[in-house]
Amino acid sequence: MNKYEQIVAEIKAASNIIITSHKSPDGDSVGSSLGLLYFIEKLGKNATICHPDPAPGFLDWLDTSAFLTMTDESEAITEAFSKADLVFCLDYNGTNRVGHDMQVLLEGLKCKRIMIDHHLDPEDFPDILVSETTVSSTAELIVELIEQSGNxxxxxKKIGTPLYLGILTDTGSFRFPSTSPRTHEILAKLLASGVAHHLIHEMLSDNNTESRLRLQGYAMCEKLEVMEENKVAIISLSKEELAKYNFQKGDTDSLANQALTIKGMKAAIVFTERDGIMKISFRSKGQENPVNIMAAENFNGGGHMNASGGMSELSVSETLDKIKRLVPKYFPAG
Structure with a gap:
């Protein structure tokens, strides 16, 4: 029995299943959670999705009615955890990634915990671990679960649509190096299952609000700084600037990738002031330009080689100064 077959056996034996994922949800965490939920339902079981906070607005077209969040339903989540006999940990490699309140619940569980993830350096807390760091996305691993378990x-189409979304967003529309021949084989299987890929692209690309476009325009026009010698683009946005443009979660998610499209750029760094801290996104091109090291060594972060996150408790100006001081170390001129 391989790991995927073992996971399906655990699903069939369980009565109260929970699906968790990380804070600040993205297309992969939401897509893999929904895809797994629908697969579990096809196996004749029920599950509850418990996330730390709500999905961003650009994913409103998905049916997230099955989601409970610590933001709005903490009591219901606490009750669900008290009854759980199987918990999935999707798209994160450590319990601190789910936020303090859910971390306490997760670490207090007596039931089996199954991690399915593609990030580096997974912790050893799960009972069953599926960690494939070269795979494009957790959504791709959920497809492998379905395929390799004999199901x-x-x-x-219902299962495949959110999984296609997860792969699409975590590969930067299939641009990142993690997009492998196997990724395309899986995409073909999803299309064969009835997934309307063009509609998913339309819902993601044609789902802007006026305020989101104005914020992005302001960021590019007024806040973009390019360190020409190092080929690094930086954007910083204060809480006042975000408020001016009626910021909603997800509005700045594409800024780092947009800045990275500037000809010759090695990396792009975007940080926004939210919840009293600076939330930082790092993006880069190629194996010779990793950003996860800079994030881990200086900003309590990490992630993938070309896509990482971090945070800073310094002010906007202090964080900007720190980043500018560090850029030459990690991205030397020339």
């Missing part, structure tokens, strides 16, 4: 016949 490929269950893959349909």
């Amino acid at each position: 490929s016949a269950l893959l349909d």
Whole structure:
């Protein structure tokens, strides 16, 4: 019995299943959670999705009615955890990634915990670990779960749509080096299952609000700084600037990738002032320009080689100064 077959056996034996993922949800965490939920339902079981906070607005077209969040339903989540006999940990490699309140619940569990993730350096807390750091996304691993457990016949449009979304967003529309031949094989299987890929692209690309576009325009026009010698683009946005443009979660998610499209750029760094801290996104191109090291060594962060996150408790100006001082070390001129 391989790990995927073992996971399906655990699902079939469980009565109260919970699906968790990380704070600040993205397309992969939301997509993999929904895809797994629909697969579990196809197996004749029920599950509850418990996330630390709500999905960003650009994913409103998905049916997230099954989600409980610590933001709005903390009591319901606490009750669900008290009854759980199987918990999935999707798209994160350590318990601190779910926020303090859910971390306490997660670490206090007596039932089995299954991690399915593609980030580096996973912690050893799960009972069953599926960690594939070269794979494009957790959504791709959920497809592998369905395929390699002998349940490929269950893959349909409902399951496949959020999984396609997860792969699409975590590969930067299939641009990142993690997009492998196997990724495209899986995408073909999703299309064969009935997934309307063009509609997913339309819902993601044609779902802007006026305020989001104005914020992005302001960021590019007024806040973009380019360190020409080092080929690094930086954007900083204060809480006052975000408020001016009626910021909603997800409004700045694409800024780092946009800045990275500037000809010759090695990396792009975007940080925003939220909840009293600076939340930082790092993006880069190529194996020779990793950003996860800079994030881990200086900003209590980490992630993938070309896509990482971090945070700073310094002010906007102090954080900007710190980043500018560090850039030459990690991205030397020339």
